[in-house]
Amino acid sequence: MSINFKEKVKGLFKYIFLGILLLGILIFRVGLDGNIMFVGIGIIILLPFGIWLFIENSKDKKAIENNNAEIQKLKKYGEKIIVNLENIPIKSNSWKEEVRHTSQYEDKVSSVNINYNLIELEIPYKGDFIHYSLHIGMDTTILKMHFAIKRETVLYIDLKDKNKNYLDLEFLER
Incomplete structure (x- = not known):
C-alpha cells in the first residue's frame, strides 16, 4: 500500500509540475504581445525548469562518462x-x-x-x-x-x- 501511495503522489507531482510549466509558458507568451511584466513573471516561473533541465542533462552526461570509464577499466584490468x-x-x-x-x-x-x-x-x-x-x-x-x-x-x-x-x-x- 505504501508503494502505491508513493506512486500516486509521484504522479500527482508530475501533473502539478507540468501545469506550472504550461502556466509559465502561457504567461511568457502573453507577455510577448507587449506586456513586459508578464514576460518577467513567465521567466521567473520558467527559470527553475531551465535549471532543473540543466542539472538533469549534467547528471546524464556524468552517468555516461562514469559508464564509459567503468568499461575502459574493465577492458584494461x-x-x-x-x-x-x-x-x-x-x-x-x-x-x-x-x-x-x-x-x-x-x-x-x-x-x-x-x-x-x-x-x-x-x-x-x-x-x-x-x-x-x-x-x-x-x-x-x-x-x-x-x-x-x-x-x-x-x-x-x-x-x-x-x-x-x-x-x-x-x-x-x-
Missing part, C-alpha cells in the same frame, strides 16, 4: 573471455508500425520497421555460468551478418565481481 558469435541463437520479433506525421499542411502516414532481437548467453566461467541477456534493435539478417564477419568478441569480467562484466559489441555501432 578485467579478465578476457573469448565469445564465439557464429552459433549464437537469436530470438527475433520484427514488425512494421505505422507512424503518422501531422503538420499544418499535410497528414502523412509512413511505415517504420521495428526489430527486436533477444540474445541470451550462458558463458562458462570458473565452474559456473555468467548469464548475459541483451536486446539489439537491428535487422536480424544484418545482425547475423555482423556476427558472421566478426566471428568472436570478448567478454570482460571484473576480477572481484563476476556480475560486473561487459560484452564488447561495439562493432555493431559502426
Whole structure:
C-alpha cells in the first residue's frame, strides 16, 4: 500500500509540475504581445525548469562518462573471455508500425520497421555460468551478418565481481 501511495503522489507531482510549466509558458507568451511584466513573471516561473533541465542533462552526461570509464577499466584490468558469435541463437520479433506525421499542411502516414532481437548467453566461467541477456534493435539478417564477419568478441569480467562484466559489441555501432 505504501508503494502505491508513493506512486500516486509521484504522479500527482508530475501533473502539478507540468501545469506550472504550461502556466509559465502561457504567461511568457502573453507577455510577448507587449506586456513586459508578464514576460518577467513567465521567466521567473520558467527559470527553475531551465535549471532543473540543466542539472538533469549534467547528471546524464556524468552517468555516461562514469559508464564509459567503468568499461575502459574493465577492458584494461578485467579478465578476457573469448565469445564465439557464429552459433549464437537469436530470438527475433520484427514488425512494421505505422507512424503518422501531422503538420499544418499535410497528414502523412509512413511505415517504420521495428526489430527486436533477444540474445541470451550462458558463458562458462570458473565452474559456473555468467548469464548475459541483451536486446539489439537491428535487422536480424544484418545482425547475423555482423556476427558472421566478426566471428568472436570478448567478454570482460571484473576480477572481484563476476556480475560486473561487459560484452564488447561495439562493432555493431559502426
